[in-house]
Amino acid sequence: MSVIELKNIVKRYGDGYPAINDVSLDIAEGEFVILVGPSGSGKSTLLRMIVGLEDITDGELRIDKELINDAAPRERNLAMVFQNYALYPHLSVAENIAFPLMLTKGQYSKAEIDERVNRAATLLELGDHLDRKPANLSGGQRQRVAMGRAIVRDANAFLFDEPLSNLDAKLRIQMRTEISRMQRNLAVTTVYVTHDQTEAMTLGDKVAVLKKGVLQQYASPQELYDEPVNLFVGGFIGSPPMNFLPVENVDGALHSPFGTFSLPEARSAKLREAPRYLVAGIRPEDFHDAAALDEAKRASGALLTAEVDVTEWLGNEVYAYLPFEAAPEIRKALEELDRDLDGEGTRTQVVAALDPSTAVAEGDEVQLWFDPAKVMVFDPETGENLTRDPENAQRLAEASEAARRRALDRAREQQQRA
Amino acid sequence: MSGRRHTIWWIVISLVVAVYALFPVLWIVSLSLKSAGDVANRKFWPTTVDWSNYELIFTGAAKDLFLPALVNSIGICLIATLIAVVLATLTAYAVARLDFPGKKFILTMALAVSIFPVISLVTPLFRIWSAIGLYDTWVGLIIPYLSLTLPISIWTLAAFFRQIPWELEQAAQVDGATSFQAFRKVIVPLAAPGVFTTAIIAFFIAWNDFVYGISLTSTSAARPVPAALSFFTGASQFEEPAGAISAAAIVVTVPIIIIVLLFQRQIVSGLTSGAVKG
Numbered sequence: 001m002s003v004i005e006l007k008n009i010v011k012r013y014g015d016g017y018p019a020i021n022d023v024s025l026d027i028a029e030g031e032f033v034i035l036v037g038p039s040g041s042g043k044s045t046l047l048r049m050i051v052g053l054e055d056i057t058d059g060e061l062r063i064d065k066e067l068i069n070d071a072a073p074r075e076r077n078l079a080m081v082f083q084n085y086a087l088y089p090h091l092s093v094a095e096n097i098a099f100p101l102m103l104t105k106g107q108y109s110k111a112e113i114d115e116r117v118n119r120a121a122t123l124l125e126l127g128d129h130l131d132r133k134p135a136n137l138s139g140g141q142r143q144r145v146a147m148g149r150a151i152v153r154d155a156n157a158f159l160f161d162e163p164l165s166n167l168d169a170k171l172r173i174q175m176r177t178e179i180s181r182m183q184r185n186l187a188v189t190t191v192y193v194t195h196d197q198t199e200a201m202t203l204g205d206k207v208a209v210l211k212k213g214v215l216q217q218y219a220s221p222q223e224l225y226d227e228p229v230n231l232f233v234g235g236f237i238g239s240p241p242m243n244f245l246p247v248e249n250v251d252g253a254l255h256s257p258f259g260t261f262s263l264p265e266a267r268s269a270k271l272r273e274a275p276r277y278l279v280a281g282i283r284p285e286d287f288h289d290a291a292a293l294d295e296a297k298r299a300s301g302a303l304l305t306a307e308v309d310v311t312e313w314l315g316n317e318v319y320a321y322l323p324f325e326a327a328p329e330i331r332k333a334l335e336e337l338d339r340d341l342d343g344e345g346t347r348t349q350v351v352a353a354l355d356p357s358t359a360v361a362e363g364d365e366v367q368l369w370f371d372p373a374k375v376m377v378f379d380p381e382t383g384e385n386l387t388r389d390p391e392n393a394q395r396l397a398e399a400s401e402a403a404r405r406r407a408l409d410r411a412r413e414q415q416q417r418a
Numbered sequence: 419m420s421g422r423r424h425t426i427w428w429i430v431i432s433l434v435v436a437v438y439a440l441f442p443v444l445w446i447v448s449l450s451l452k453s454a455g456d457v458a459n460r461k462f463w464p465t466t467v468d469w470s471n472y473e474l475i476f477t478g479a480a481k482d483l484f485l486p487a488l489v490n491s492i493g494i495c496l497i498a499t500l501i502a503v504v505l506a507t508l509t510a511y512a513v514a515r516l517d518f519p520g521k522k523f524i525l526t527m528a529l530a531v532s533i534f535p536v537i538s539l540v541t542p543l544f545r546i547w548s549a550i551g552l553y554d555t556w557v558g559l560i561i562p563y564l565s566l567t568l569p570i571s572i573w574t575l576a577a578f579f580r581q582i583p584w585e586l587e588q589a590a591q592v593d594g595a596t597s598f599q600a601f602r603k604v605i606v607p608l609a610a611p612g613v614f615t616t617a618i619i620a621f622f623i624a625w626n627d628f629v630y631g632i633s634l635t636s637t638s639a640a641r642p643v644p645a646a647l648s649f650f651t652g653a654s655q656f657e658e659p660a661g662a663i664s665a666a667a668i669v670v671t672v673p674i675i676i677i678v679l680l681f682q683r684q685i686v687s688g689l690t691s692g693a694v695k696g
Binding site: 051052053072073074077078079080082084086088089090099100103104149153 | 583585586588589590591592593594595596599604607608
C-alpha cells in the first residue's frame with residue numbers, strides 16, 4: 001500500500017509531440033484511481049510510465065516519497081494486469097500465478113508459495129484449474145489468472161490496463177464488481193485505465209479525465225457528474241451523454257432551438273459577461289414528459305417543445321431523440337467536441353430519457369420539462385463550465401474522501417481480524 | 419459431391435508429387451542392394467538382395483574413406499549448427515525486439531550473403547585457407563558453413579520471435595524479472611520450437627554441402643561424406659562404384675530422417691496460443 005505522486009509528468013516521443021503533457025496526480029494510500037479518456041488521450045501511456053515500461057521525459061514520479069523516474073519495472077514492486085492478460089502460455093495456471101514469487105530468489109519457501117497461490121486461486125475461484133494451461137481457459141478465466149498473478153505478491157500498488165475490454169458484456173459487469181470488491185478488501189492502492197465511463201464511475205474513488213495527454217479534471221465520480229469543469233468532461237461522463245444545445249444569450253435569457261429559458265439567479269452570475277452564443281448542457285435524465293406533470297410542477301421549471309424523431313424503449317426508460325439545427329456560430333464547437341469524444345457524426349440531436357409510462361411516440365410534438373437549476377452553460381470557445389459551483393464541488397470532494405476513509409478503515413479492521 | 423471430387427483430386431495430385439519426389443530415393447535404395455554384377459543390368463529391382471555394398475563401406479575396402487568422413491560430417495555439421503543457432507538466436511532477438519541503427523542493413527546483408535554463389539568464393543577461400551593453415555581442417559569448413567547457415571537461421575528465427583507477444587516480456591519484467599530472466603524464463607521456452615526448426619534446417623544445409631567439402635579438404639582429416647563419396651572406387655578398378663556410393667548415400671540420409679521424426683513434435687508450433695486474447 002503506497003502513495004503515488006505524479007508531478008508535472010511529460011512524455012514526448014521522437015516527433016516532439018507530447019503524448020502526456022504536464023500531468024500531476026496525487027494518489028493516496030489504498031485509493032482506487034481511474035484514468036479515463038477517449039482513444040489517444042494518453043491514459044495507457046501514463047499507466048505504463050508509472051509501471052516503468054515507458055520512460056518519463058520530464059517531471060517527477062514518486063512512490064512513498066521516493067523518486068523512481070529511472071527505476072526498472074522490477075524495482076518498483078508494482079503489479080500490473082495487461083489488457084491482453086499476457087499469461088505465460090508454457091506455464092500452468094499455478095505456475096503463472098507463482099511466477100512473481102519464484103523470481104524473488106529465496107524470499108518465499110516452497111510451502112509459502114503454494115499457500116499464497118492457493119489463497120489467490122481460491123479468492124478468484126480458479127482452484128479447479130490450477131494444472132491447466134492458459135490455452136485451455138475461457139476469456140474470463142484467463143482474466144482471473146492475470147489478476148491472480150497481481151494479487152499473489154505484496155505489491156505496492158495494482159495497475160490495470162483496460163482489463164475488461166476483451167470480455168463480453170455480461171462477464172464484464174461481473175468482473176467489474178469482482179475487481180471492486182477485491183480492491184476494497186485488500187485496500188491496495190490501485191490505478192485503473194479504461195475508456196469506458198461506466199467503469200470509471202462505478203469503480204473509482206477518484207477519476208482522472210484525460211484528453212490528448214492533458215488532465216482535464218481529477219475528482220470523485222459524483223463531482224465529475226454534478227460539477228464538470230468543462231464541456232469535454234460534461235460530455236464524457238454520463239450515459240447516454242449530456243445533451244448540448246446551442247443557445248443565444250440575450251440579457252440572461254437563453255434562446256435554444258426548442259424554446260427560451262433562464263437560469264436561477266445564483267447560477268447565472270457569470271453569464272452576464274459571457275459571449276452571446278453559448279452551449280447549454282442538459283442531461284437526458286433531467287428531462288421529463290410535461291404531459292405527465294401537474295400544473296404547479298410545470299410552472300416551477302422550463303419547457304421545450306420539439307418533434308420526436310425516434311424513440312427507444314428500454315423497459316425502465318424511453319429514450320426520445322429530438323433533432324435540431326445548430327446555429328453556425330456554435331456548430332464548429334459542437335463538431336470539435338464530438339470528434340474529441342470519439343463520435344461519428346455531429347451532435348445535433350437531443351436525447352431525453354423519459355419515464356416508460358410516457359405516451360410519447362415517434363413523430364409526436366412533445367413538451368419536455370426540466371429544472372433550469374440543473375442546466376450547465378459552457379463557453380464554446382474555452383469549453384469552461386460557466387455554472388460550476390466550486391463550493392458544491394468542495395462539499396462533494398470532502399464527502400467522497402470521508403466515505404473512502406471509512407471503507408478503508410473497515411477493510412483494515414477486517415484484515416487485522418483475519 | 420463436388421467436395422468428394424475435390425478430395426480425390428487432391429489425393430491424385432499428392433500421389434503424383436510423392437512418386438515424383440521419392441522415385442529417385444527408391445532407386446538409390448534398390449541400387450545399394452544390388453550386387454556388383456547387377457549394377458549395370460538395366461533392371462529396377464535387384465535380382466537378389468545383396469548387402470555387400472554396405473559391408474564394403476563399413477568394414478571393407480571403402481571403410482577408411484567412409485568412416486572418417488562420417489565422423490567429420492557429423493562433428494563439423496553439429497558444431498556449425500550449434501554456433502549458428504546460438505548466434506542467430508541472439509541476433510534475431512535483437513532484430514525482432516530492439517530498435518537500433520543498421521537493423522535493416524544487417525538483415526539485407528544476411529540475405530545478400532546467403533544468395534552469393536558459393537562457387538565464386540571457393541577459389542579465394544582455398545588460397546586464404548592455404549595461407550593461414552585452415553586448409554583441410556574442421557575449422558576451415560565450419561567457418562564457410564556458418565556463412566551458409568547463419569543468414570537463413572537469422573531470418574527464420576526473427577520471424578519466429580516476432581510472433582511472440584512483446585507483452586509477455588513486459589509482464590515478466592513487471593513481475594520482477596531482469597531482462598535476462600525474462601528472456602530465459604519466458605522467451606526461450608516459447609522460442610524453443612523455432613530454435614529446433616532452425617537448427618534442423620541449418621544442419622541439413624551444412625550436411626548437404628559438397629562444393630566447400632571437396633575444395634577445402636584433401637585428406638580424411640576433415641573431408642565430409644559428400645566429398646568422400648566422389649573418391650569411391652569399386653571393389654576392383656574394373657567395377658563401377660555406384661553400388662557403394664548408393665549405400666553411403668542411404669547411410670547419410672538415415673540420420674536426417676531420424677532427426678526429423680524425433681523432433682517432429684517440437685517443430686509443430688502453436689505453443690504460443692493462449693498467451694493473449696487473439
